[in-house]
Amino acid sequence: MRPLEAHIDLDALRHNYQLACxxxxxxxxxxxxxxxxxxxxxxxxxxxxxxxxxxxxxxxIEEAIQLREGGIQKPIILLEGIFNADELSLVDLHxxxxxxxxxxxxxxxxxxxxxxxxxxxxxxxSGMHRLGFSPEDAPAVWQRLVSAPQVTAxxxxxHFATADAREGSYFNQQMARLKSLxxxxxxxxxLANSPATLAWPAAHGDWNRPGIMLYGSDPLEVANETTQxxxxxxxxxxxxxxxxxxxxxxPVGYGGRWRAKRRSRxxxxxxxxxxxxxxxxxxxxxxLVNGKRCQIAxxxxxxxxxxxxxxxxxxxxxxxxxxxxxxxxxxxxxxDEVARYCDTISYTLLTxxxxxxxxxxxxxxx
Numbered sequence: 556m557r558p559l560e561a562h563i564d565l566d567a568l569r570h571n572y573q574l575a576c577x578x579x580x581x582x583x584x585x586x587x588x589x590x591x592x593x594x595x596x597x598x599x600x601x602x603x604x605x606x607x608x609x610x611x612x613x614x615x616i617e618e619a620i621q622l623r624e625g626g627i628q629k630p631i632i633l634l635e636g637i638f639n640a641d642e643l644s645l646v647d648l649h650x651x652x653x654x655x656x657x658x659x660x661x662x663x664x665x666x667x668x669x670x671x672x673x674x675x676x677x678x679x680x681s682g683m684h685r686l687g688f689s690p691e692d693a694p695a696v697w698q699r700l701v702s703a704p705q706v707t708a709x710x711x712x713x714h715f716a717t718a719d720a721r722e723g724s725y726f727n728q729q730m731a732r733l734k735s736l737x738x739x740x741x742x743x744x745x746l747a748n749s750p751a752t753l754a755w756p757a758a759h760g761d762w763n764r765p766g767i768m769l770y771g772s773d774p775l776e777v778a779n780e781t782t783q784x785x786x787x788x789x790x791x792x793x794x795x796x797x798x799x800x801x802x803x804x805x806p807v808g809y810g811g812r813w814r815a816k817r818r819s820r821x822x823x824x825x826x827x828x829x830x831x832x833x834x835x836x837x838x839x840x841x842x843l844v845n846g847k848r849c850q851i852a853x854x855x856x857x858x859x860x861x862x863x864x865x866x867x868x869x870x871x872x873x874x875x876x877x878x879x880x881x882x883x884x885x886x887x888x889x890x891d892e893v894a895r896y897c898d899t900i901s902y903t904l905l906t907x908x909x910x911x912x913x914x915x916x917x918x919x920x921x
Contacts, residue, residue, distance in 0.1 A: 558794035559826045561908055562880070563595050565603040565918030567771060567786035572604055574784055575765035578752050582759045585632065585745075587766035588622075589614040594831075594905040595770060595789055596914050598625035603920045605629055612764055616642050616651070623649050632676065634764075635686070636660050643667045654678050654712060656686040661696060664705055672707035675700060676745055679736065681713040681729040690732050697740050710761065711742040718750040718758070719774050730757055750774040753781050771880075772901035773891050787887060789905060790880025791832075791912075794873050795844070797823040798864075807861050808853025813838045821852060822864045824876045829857040831907040832878060833897040836860075840896035843877035844870050846886040879904065 575584050586608045592600040601611055601622050610630040613619050615638065619631045632652040637643060640663035646653055647669040655661055656678035664673070677697060680687035688696050693711070700706045713733055717725045730746075737744050744760030749768035751758040754775055767774050771787035799807075799821040807813045807821055822844065828834040832855055840851040842862055849870075852863040864870035875883060879890040890901045897904070 557825055559830055559912055560792055561912050561914050562790040562792060563914050563916045564788050565916060565920055567788045568600055568603055568769060570786050571769045571771055575752050575768060579759040579763050582763045583609045584763045584765055585610045585612045586769060587612045587764050589618060590906045593770050594908045599916055601627045616645055619651050646673060665703055667705060669705055672705060674708035675706045676710045676712040679711055679713045681732045683714045683716045690736050693736060694740060710745050711737055712745040715748060715751055718748060718755055719776055721777050767902055770905060787880045791878040793824050793826045793876045795822040795870060795876060796825050810854060813853040819863060820865045822862045822870055824860050824862055826860055826878055827856045827858040830912050831909040833899060833904060835897045837896055841888060843882050843886055843888050845874050846882045846884040
């Protein structure tokens with residue numbers, strides 16, 4: 556069988572969730588598992604976390620139904636709410652919670668007759684300028700919802716544009732708008748994403764929404780003591796499938812982007828952009844071979860990539876190659892470092908791992 560596998564450490568997932576809880580002990584922490592748990596497998600991750608979490612969060616009703624069909628019973632909030640009024644019958648049937656960010660959603664909910672009131676999080680645009688009611692319009696919407704028989708457990712929610720940045724002026728502007736609005740409405744809050752959970756205690760509300768940090772990626776521009784405690788959940792591992800000896804000046808891969816500056820030994824690895832490994836990886840992007848750092852040499856192909864192992868004489872066919880995460884000997888290659896070489900972020904690498912890469916689950920609940 557092709558050796559490329561994504562190893563998922565469920566104990567690390569639980570560790571990272573518990574770290575999020577310790578960051579904000581007065582808040583309840585939703586586990587965000589949208590986009591198939593950021594590529595890790597939503598049902599498997601939810602099963603591993605369900606005993607600890609008060610609720611899960613996903614982007615849409617399809618993701619929520621997948622969790623219910625997988626046996627998940629905890630509350631699930633739809634972060635983007637409904638996309639069509641017909642979805643409300645499924646929200647009611649499965650006991651989902653919903654975000655509301657647009658007037659048509661308010662009208663649809665108030666025209667619906669659920670079997671029991673639906674928990675609602677009213678989204679306010681405090682400065683991200685994607686979804687949500689303006690702080691000026693939100694109070695009137697709040698009053699319509701808070702008195703509606705269709706609604707229960709009404710909260711205010713918003714999303715930060717710059718919580719990952721060291722400089723906090725825009726974050727503080729958003730916080731000021733939200734605190735003022737919450738005080739005016741006497742409203743419980745759900746504000747903090749992963750970076751705000753990790754670095755901005757002022758944003759810790761009644762609920763927080765840790766996402767990428769659950770999977771071991773550091774979302775901050777500058778790491779702090781807390782982010783250094785995160786543990787990688789996915790380790791993308793493959794093996795060397797061929798070796799080549801090159802003379803000075805010989806090229807490797809499409810376009811001959813990399814050329815040998817000395818007599819070189821090149822390893823061919825079973826992994827490529829057809830698996831989701833980023834084609835934008837530049838020469839020098841790190842990988843671990845037998846737990847030691849080596850560098851990509853040449854463009855990533857659909858099914859293979861090439862690595863300079865000239866200085867690693869023990870590299871052989873079958874040697875372990877770690878593209879990110881942990882190796883079998885305990886060495887770690889942070890996904891955030893790999894992402895920088897690909898001019899992207901860890902989110903795109905994790906969610907980009909394609910279905911043909913098998914997920915192997917490890918840990919007490921695997």
